[in-house]
Amino acid sequence: MENAVTDAPILVAIDGPAGSGKSSVSRAAAERLAFGILDTGAAYRALAWTALETGTDLDDPAAVEMLLAAWRYETALRGDARVLVRVPGHVEADVTAAIREPDISAQVSRVSKHPGVRDGLNAMFRRIVADSGLPGVVIEGRDITTVVAPDAPVRILMTASAEVRAHRRAGELPGLSHEHVLADIEARDAKDALVVDFFTAAPGVTTIDTSDLDFDGSVDAVIAVVRGAQNELADSASAANGDTP
């Protein structure tokens, strides 16, 4: 298979609800594949953080779109997972830790519900991937398999039961009870699901249910789907070249 860094990167699109394992499993899978990783939820979180910081009304689509036009977002697709944001003349910050705070989780759906904001961020995501110079990129979020990269050769819906997802999240948020975390993620998923469907696999999308998988098992499941798609791509490339098997 042609895989030179000058080609468009192979995309591995992963969607799913909060706590299904998207970010952490995608990051580990990308590492093993020597691919980049783009966590699109981090960008939505960082935009919500910037809106709060600059006194922008998160419910006003025009205000958030105006902010987005001036907004600079920096994150590396390999290695360092830091997230930096800048609005010239207003704010410049490393928001890596701040965007994971429960307050941002509670507010982020207020910016992600605006179609114009989604279009702007989606254009940014496509640009980041196209300019990456990497052989492949894992891109994860809520609408990657359906809107951002519907033609990706690998598309995965990562799910897990609400109980399991809340248990995982509660493990990361000491001080918050399982019930509290469960109620929070169910409320956020319900709001997000009004805008994009990340509970049902679109045609051609492979579902990986991580409820009964440990972390390494989940990474292995993603790698197996990617390897299967790579083999299919290689087979169709050799068939197109007229190679004999």
Ligand SMILES: Nc1ncnc2c1ncn2[C@@H]1O[C@H](COP(=O)(O)OP(=O)(O)O)[C@@H](O)[C@H]1O
């Ligand atoms: N299959 C798994 N088994 C056990 N723990 C997991 C698994 N997948 C993810 N985790 C843990 O659950 C937490 C939430 O995962 P995360 O990747 O942030 O989910 P998401 O991005 O879908 O919200 C993290 O602490 C992560 O290490």
Ligand SMILES: Nc1ccn([C@@H]2O[C@H](COP(=O)(O)OP(=O)(O)O)[C@@H](O)[C@H]2O)c(=O)n1
């Ligand atoms: N492709 C995406 C990714 C995230 N989001 C929004 O960004 C928020 C944070 O996403 P995330 O992936 O960091 O959330 P977790 O699943 O990690 O909790 C979601 O609750 C959505 O509101 C989105 O709308 N579309």
